Amino acid sequence: MSVAFGNWRPARLADGVAVLVLAVVAGVAAATFRDYGLGWDDFTHSEYGDLLLAFYTSGFADRRAFSFVNLYLYGGGFDLAAAIAAKLLPFGLFETRRLLGAAVGLVGLVATWRLARRLGGPLAGVVGLTLLAACPLFYGHMFMNAKDAPFAVAMTLLLLGLVRAFQDYPKPGWPTIVLFGCGLGLTLGSRVMGGMAGVYALAALTLILRLRSRALGWSGAGAEAGRFLLRLAPGFALAYAVMALVWPWAVIDPLNPFRAVAYFSHFFEKPWRELYDGATPLVVDMPRSYLPTLLALKLPEALLALGFGGVAGAFLMAARRDLDQRQRAAFLLVALAVAFPIALTVATRPAMYNGIRHFVFILPPLAALGGFAAAWAAERLRSRPLAVRAGALAALAIGVALPVHKMVRLHPYQYTHFNLVAGGVRVAHERYMLDYWGLAFAQAARELRETLASHDLAPPGGRRWRVAVCGPHPAARVELGPGFELVGNTLNADFAMVLGEYYCRELNAPVFVEIEREGAVYARVYDIGGRTVGALWD
Numbered sequence: 001m002s003v004a005f006g007n008w009r010p011a012r013l014a015d016g017v018a019v020l021v022l023a024v025v026a027g028v029a030a031a032t033f034r035d036y037g038l039g040w041d042d043f044t045h046s047e048y049g050d051l052l053l054a055f056y057t058s059g060f061a062d063r064r065a066f067s068f069v070n071l072y073l074y075g076g077g078f079d080l081a082a083a084i085a086a087k088l089l090p091f092g093l094f095e096t097r098r099l100l101g102a103a104v105g106l107v108g109l110v111a112t113w114r115l116a117r118r119l120g121g122p123l124a125g126v127v128g129l130t131l132l133a134a135c136p137l138f139y140g141h142m143f144m145n146a147k148d149a150p151f152a153v154a155m156t157l158l159l160l161g162l163v164r165a166f167q168d169y170p171k172p173g174w175p176t177i178v179l180f181g182c183g184l185g186l187t188l189g190s191r192v193m194g195g196m197a198g199v200y201a202l203a204a205l206t207l208i209l210r211l212r213s214r215a216l217g218w219s220g221a222g223a224e225a226g227r228f229l230l231r232l233a234p235g236f237a238l239a240y241a242v243m244a245l246v247w248p249w250a251v252i253d254p255l256n257p258f259r260a261v262a263y264f265s266h267f268f269e270k271p272w273r274e275l276y277d278g279a280t281p282l283v284v285d286m287p288r289s290y291l292p293t294l295l296a297l298k299l300p301e302a303l304l305a306l307g308f309g310g311v312a313g314a315f316l317m318a319a320r321r322d323l324d325q326r327q328r329a330a331f332l333l334v335a336l337a338v339a340f341p342i343a344l345t346v347a348t349r350p351a352m353y354n355g356i357r358h359f360v361f362i363l364p365p366l367a368a369l370g371g372f373a374a375a376w377a378a379e380r381l382r383s384r385p386l387a388v389r390a391g392a393l394a395a396l397a398i399g400v401a402l403p404v405h406k407m408v409r410l411h412p413y414q415y416t417h418f419n420l421v422a423g424g425v426r427v428a429h430e431r432y433m434l435d436y437w438g439l440a441f442a443q444a445a446r447e448l449r450e451t452l453a454s455h456d457l458a459p460p461g462g463r464r465w466r467v468a469v470c471g472p473h474p475a476a477r478v479e480l481g482p483g484f485e486l487v488g489n490t491l492n493a494d495f496a497m498v499l500g501e502y503y504c505r506e507l508n509a510p511v512f513v514e515i516e517r518e519g520a521v522y523a524r525v526y527d528i529g530g531r532t533v534g535a536l537w538d
Helices: 010-035 042-057 077-088 093-120 122-133 136-144 148-167 174-188 192-246 256-264 290-298 301-319 325-348 357-381 386-410 424-428 441-454 473-480
Strands: 465-470 484-487 495-499 511-517 520-527
Touching (some): 077 192, 093 325, 122 301, 148 174, 192 256, 357 386, 441 511
16 A cells, blocks of 8 residues: 555554554553452462473472373463563462463464454554453453463464464575474463364365365365475474474374363363353253354444454455465455354354353454454455545544543453443343452452451451352452462351352342442352351352
8 A cells, every 4th residue: 555644654653653552551560460459260270380390300200290180281482481480570379370371462463463464454453452452351351361371372373383384485584483393382382272263273274275176276276285294393393392392292192182072072170160141050951042142142332243243254265266276275264263153162062151261362363253244344445435445544543532431440350341232231230240260259258357457457356357159269268368268158258259240149248348340249148147147058
């Protein structure tokens, strides 16, 4: 594009805006990472990271990590990195984990920017980046989700490497091969289900092989594809090395990754119930509508419209005969990265729970395709009147501003966001899970301590305050600190700290502390000293 704005060409302007967006996100993350509390899994993941570090520092002799609950079946790259960083940075362990999560999330944003830029140019890049940065589900999870957020970033790096490889077909350069290898190794080393990326890559390779056969014949096209795969061979070797580093259990026996696949192919815990659409079905009995419904209710409207419009557009681009075959393969690859996991989930109906945290990995390619859709629309609006173009730009700005406004109001519980279609968290909390990680215990504990101190209250007999808990006990223990003792029931307790989720009862006792956002209660602390209130759990 040759149109210029003053001394700035549009490409340079768009890239400058993208860098500004990244700088703003980095600044906000640096200022707020301490605000995110502990959840159900934080303590266990921190132990796993320490055990992985012990494996390496013991010269591979300490193998406790390979039998630690079921986490050895997952890669532990994030947990290992956090254990190392906690020894180097001047923060506490859990603060370090939040800061590292933000850094990993920023890597995902950069990868999404470059992915969208390759699909649709500089404007697509900055819009795709902005859509993802303004997605409360992605932004919230990147701080505190040690499994799904790093996996999403790894998958995005792999997608970017694959797109570059197909756009350079059949001779990808060494930077592309290294990116592909690192992305594949981190993906498989995060969650073995990352192997589904092979489906996207095989579909893209099949498309380009069929198209090339028209010019070269099947034998010539097959030989060319063989040279392409041979060129990528060092990337596969690098991937195995990276996977070994972040998931050492996977390589001590070559069959271990297959054992992990077998383990995760069946629901591996005792089924429990979760709130969905006002009912409480078992997680193994969730309806096929679970994922599509929650995507429609939790994602920002602009991301939904542009993202899924971009998915449809990408499939159409893959079918266009006048488009370069390498670009067609790239579009098919990224479109499948969104559509295939959704279709597979609807078709197979696995156990589903914790909202859609397991599907954070589809958000970066969805945002990238949203950027492509926006750039496509902008190109077609160039000849339209100024008022039409200004209206489209205003609509995009509003579409980004709405979720950002909600993110500020929900902080630090952005991941609980529900969009305007759902009525926001004010309406959705009666029908769906909100703070299923239990992050609100951090704020509840802090306000409990502050309230006790402001009223100069102390426990009787010089003992510690006794707190009964409905929620993640390890998180409550860490957040409350040494001045509090967790007890097994309310009969011996001074206070009860409960999450605002459906499984925690509302107690017939004075509310001492209440954590709420937009009319939805995230946690309460009840004053139950000397009162009979019964069980905490419904």
